[in-house]
Amino acid sequence: MTLEEQKAIQQLKQGLMQSQHQVVISGCNDILRRARDHVDLSQNALKEVLYLKAVAYRLMGNVNSAIDTLNELIVYFPNYARAFQELGYCYLASDQKKAAHSFYQATRFNPALLTAWLQLEKVYKADGQSQALALCQQQIAFLTSLPKPLLGATDLMHEGQLHKAEQVCRQFLASHEHHPEAMMLLAEIGIQLKVYSDAEFLLESCVTLYPENDRAAAAYQNLLSKLGKFPDAAAVAKKRLEYAPDNFTVKVGLAHALVGVGELDEAINVYKSLLSENEDRPAVWVALGHALKARGDIDEAIQAYETAIVYANDFGDAYWSLANTKTYRFSDELLTKMVSLVDAEATKLDDEIHICFALGKGFEDSANATRSFAYYERGNRLKKRTLQFDIAKTEKALQAQQQAFTKESFDKTKGCQAPDPIFIVGLPRAGSTLLEQILASHSQVDGTMELHDILGIASSLSHQSTPYPLNVSALQEDTLTKLGEQYLRQTRAYRQGAPFFIDKMPNNFIHIGLIKKILPNAKIIDARRNPMDCCFSGFKQLFGEGQEFSYSLDDIGRYYNAYEKLMAHWHNVLPDDILTVQHEEVLDDLEGQVKRILAFCGLAYEEACLAFHQTKRIIKTPSSEQVRQPIYKTGMGQWKPFESNLEELKNALCEKKR
Structure with a gap:
């Protein structure tokens, strides 16, 4: 939000406090009118203006206009908790059912809204909903037990004001060192800011200081799973089980961690046991x-x-x-x-x-x-x-990789010399799972999964005086070696004993410079697919997490362009170190491409790689069932029936040619 926007909104808030409702509404309308006349208005400012307009309407008794404004606000911001809370107040006098639903929605998007919980408590008491009432009162008790600064910081966090929330939380911790709720909250803020290494340290410290605090242990386990550190997550889950052997959520958490490390039979048994109970x-x-x-x-x-x-x-x-x-x-x-x-x-x-x-x-x-x-x-x-995704920031981050790494940056005699990893990188839905399945069918190669370890190492380097990736070139030789060894150590749990293993995290294309600094003998395979097929396939996919660029045709087209530019840079500064494999060429000439891939990896040809669909292994990506079938071409050109709707994507992809 710009300084000018902040001043305008502050004036509107002051008008509201002075009961100048019509003045506030007029002021809001003026700002919205200027925005419609192509005067830039930030998303946060738009949210504030529509919200203040709705509140002013309600306070002056014009509830229908307030509801109309709130519905407009929710169209723009469908997870804005305060809009739903305000909607609840609007319906209180006329429709108790709609009021209750609105307050419930508010608590879902911001569990720190105490006033919404108190309204729900009245509804659940009146309706005799004993189970819902118990859960509601449990949350009310928790929120009222929090020190006021932490309640405020929690509210700020859920409203997306992460830096303000962090500031309040750090100020509280300065005078209340090792307060468990503050440590957990600061860690959660760190996770949302993607400062994962700091969040991990905070939660690990909290669990060490308060070993019987299951909320801290659960948060720590969830973060470890999010970071792909499933062996560590499983260890935390088993420790939690010692304190609460009959706890349902602990058992579910253990099963999830077991899936992560590939112990599927045991995980399935846990799930089935829980379902046999209920x-x-x-x-x-x-x-x-x-x-x-x-x-x-x-x-x-x-x-x-x-x-x-x-x-x-x-x-x-x-x-x-x-x-x-x-x-x-x-x-x-x-x-x-x-x-x-x-x-x-x-x-x-x-x-x-x-x-x-x-x-x-x-x-x-x-x-x-x-x-x-x-x-x-x-x-x-x-x-x-x-989401709060900004494609322009992502483009700058990818450009920073090009600035940070030159040909002179690389010295193959430095770093961990192990040749074990084969990285398959690219965009999601570009055919990387097929390449992984082909390589994992080789007797000398272990298939693993999309490992998060390189992303974790990059994150750990991101919060120093010189930020990542600009600080990588200054790392000492022993540090590079230790980071490479750390990667191998962390990924060992996913291997089955073969000399080589695959890391199929697509986003590692961003970090090829880091990879080749710490693991100079690692192989890099870039999975490519026709841009329209690749981008539209990503647009059709609802990802579990991450890949935030994929939810807009313009964003995904711009991201594809930035990816191609960065890969061109890596090919330039690391000649002969990266193999580009075009998906369509694999479909047209499987044997020829398999031989080419194996030769690049220094592996002898094996027929099993052609019969990849017969290889039985754990596959956790959306393409799992597709690569358990022989080669087929029905995925090619799937965008064409939708062509009339894809002008925005075409225009974005064409930007690189202008």
């Missing part, structure tokens, strides 16, 4: 489905996802999980049901997003490109509005 656990059915899918038991996985829907009719993740098998086909009856769900007022935002992506896939499979794109576009639009 089948009405839809999220567990979906988690079981994911584990079964990773093991290759697709029919059982589908059955698990379908069972989740039986117990939770509007559980979006279950519908998307069915679509995300890439082989499941929705019936016309189920598609009709899903359409009604996404339009139902009671459907939660996250469920609506998941079902929209599932409907996109469902209507695409039935050759209805118009309806398919409408739901893909809706799902992407809603998802993007929940």
Whole structure:
């Protein structure tokens, strides 16, 4: 938000405090009118202005105009908690059911809104909803137990004001050292700011200081899983189980960590044990489905996802999980049901997003490109509005890699000399899972998964006086060696004993400079695909996390251009160290490309690499079922039926040619 915007909004707030409601409304309308006349208005300013306008309408008694303004605000910002809380106040006098639903939505998006919880408490008491009341009162007790600065910081964090929240939290910790709630909150803020190394240190310290604090242990375990440190996450889960051997959430956390390290049979047994105690656990059915899918038991996985829907009719993740098998086909009856769900007022935002992506896939499979794109576009639009992604910042970050690494930056005699890793990089949905499956079929190569360890090392270097990547060239030889050894040590748990192993994290293309500094003998394979196919395939995919560039056609096109520019730079400064493999050439000449890939990796030719679909191994990416089949070309040109809707993507991709 600009300084001018801040001043204007402060004046509006002062007017509101002085009950100058009509003046505030007029001031808001003036700002919105100027924005419509192409005067730039930041997203945060737009949010504040519409919110203040709605509050002013309500306070002057014009509730209908307040509701209309809030509905407009929610279209722009579908996860803005205060808009839903204000909507709840608007409905209090006229519609208790809508008021309760609005307050509930507010608490979902910002669990620190104490006033919304207090309103819900009244509703649950009046309706005799004992279970909901107990959970509500538990949250009220927790919030009221927090020191006021921490309650304020928690509220700021959930409202997206992360730097303000961090400042308040650090000030509190300065006078209340090692306060567990403050440490956990600061760690959560760090996670949202993607300062993962700091967050990990805070949570590890908190668990060490307070070993019986399960909330801290759970937060630590979740972060370790997010960072792909599944062996560590499993160790924390087992420790938690010692303190609470019968705790349901602890057992679920353990099973998730076991899936992460590839111990699928044990994880599946845990999930099935929990479901034998109580089948009405839809999220567990979906988690079981994911584990079964990773093991290759697709029919059982589908059955698990379908069972989740039986117990939770509007559980979006279950519908998307069915679509995300890439082989499941929705019936016309189920598609009709899903359409009604996404339009139902009671459907939660996250469920609506998941079902929209599932409907996109469902209507695409039935050759209805118009309806398919409408739901893909809706799902992407809603998802993007929940994120704070700026493609311009990402473009600058990729340009910084080019500035930080020159030909002279690299000395192959420095760093860890182990030749073990084979990195497959590129954009998501570019065919990297197929290349991984081909290589993992070789007797000398272990397939692993999308490992987060390089991203973690890069993150650990990001918060020094000279920021990453500009500080890499100044790292001492022993530091480079230690970082390479650290990577090998952290990834050992995912290997099965072969001399070489694959790291298939696509985003590692950004960090090729770092990789070749700490592991100069690592092999790099760049998975390429036709830009339109690759980008549109990414647009159709709802990712579990990350890949925030994929929820806008313009963003994904610009990201693809930035990726190509960076890869051209890596080829220039690291000649002969990177193999580009075009997906379409693999489909046209599998044997020729397999021999080319193996030769680049220094591996002898093996027939098993041609029969890659027969290799049984854990695969956790969306392409898992596709690479368990022989080569097929139906994925080529899938964007063409949607061509009339893809001008924005075409224009973005064409920018590099201008």
